[in-house]
Amino acid sequence: MTYSLRIADLPSDERPRERLMAIGSRNLATAELIAILLGTGQGKGKLSAVGLGQYILNQLGQHQRDPLAVLRDIGVHELTEIHGIGPAKATTILAAVELGKRVFQSKPPDLAVIETPQAAADALSHDLMWQAQERFAVLLLDVKHRLLGTQVITIGSATETIAHPRDIFREVLKSGATRVIIAHNHPSGTVEPSSEDINLTRQLLQGAQFLSLPILDHIILGNGNHLSLRTTTSLWEEYPQTE
Template identity: 70%
Template sequence: MTTYQVRVTDMPTSERPRERLLNYGAKTLATAELIAILLGTGQGPGKLSAVGLGQYILQCLGENQRDAMSVMRDVSPRELMEIPGVGPAKATSILAAIELGKRVLQSRPPEQTVVDDPSVAAAAMSHELMWQAQERFAVLFLDIKHRILGMKVITIGTATETLAHPRDIFREVLKHGATRIIVAHNHPSGNLDPSQEDIHLTRQLLEAANLLGVPILDHLILGNGDFSSLRQTTALWQEANSA
């Protein structure tokens, strides 16, 4: 990884992180550059630039960027301030940004929101699933027009697994008077690939849904600020419809 020694003020204006964010959007910036904007100034080992210090912080938090981002979501002020170059002011800026990002992702759409895309369902469930340290399994209850009626966490598991039984799930479906549902669970590791247990449970739920006449629109896996849709990434729904 290249470590930035050049000061941000010595960069051409068009190449500075703040200006690039304003002109092209935050998505165009590397994670270290986003951290640099929060830090404002650099230093640390070798008198790094703000961007270089951002890179150094990520290196201290994890062996790679995925590990660093996983640690960062629950990092403590003490852990940050143990990194050379990060004092109370820089630590509080980083922690405030992390918490703000969590709150944006966890903000719940108002009920009666129409779920017309998996991303809408993921946003509606993220406040209960996205950043949890343990696996949780939840159900989003919808009416016939795919409007949200409510949501319920059915089970809470360990750090690596959770259990959900179709009986418990459809008991809640009937209680809420839902005619459509979306099920979802989180992977605390951030890996969004479905496990064999996830595939098996989804098959069970699709079979039960066909018997009860309550369609399951999707099974989502959430984690580390992102999500995946089993309906889009597997052939389970086609298999269920052809059975």
């Protein structure tokens, strides 16, 4: 697609709105999605809305930063500093970003059954997924793996948090839960476990065996991604949990 063209000059099947209706929003380029929010470009003879959308992404992506990561936390002042973006366009973009966050972070209903790492990540995303500080949390479950609630145990810095097994088990025992999934986030977005993550999981699995309080998984979340330590390590084979 040639971004310097006006949208009205494009064939109807190449215009962002028509393409969204035909093939769905998932298949549109990010610049096209922004173009739909903008509605118009910079006026006659200048960039189309799609071209302006691409220009915004280019501006946000300076210094080798992910433009979507920048857009997630940007404010009105920063957006309006981009040529061609006034308060109306800026607030429209920010409203769409916030709505996307809320949809992604929406919690499942109470007593939802948590049977997969994806379901656990969905239940924890509101507390962990987009946080700028590292947090450690637990999913509290009953014997049938139904969700009783979530609890953030500790909040750390942008790079680390301190979660002691004593504090974790205290909160779980107080809640009356009989099963638990532990989780924390990596603000960097990289969900690969560190050696500290592995060591803490090992300690918790050992403690869970002693307390007869099964830990079903340890989920790491960040930037829309998640990783299950149960499915990617051998820790649960080393320290079997009674489920």
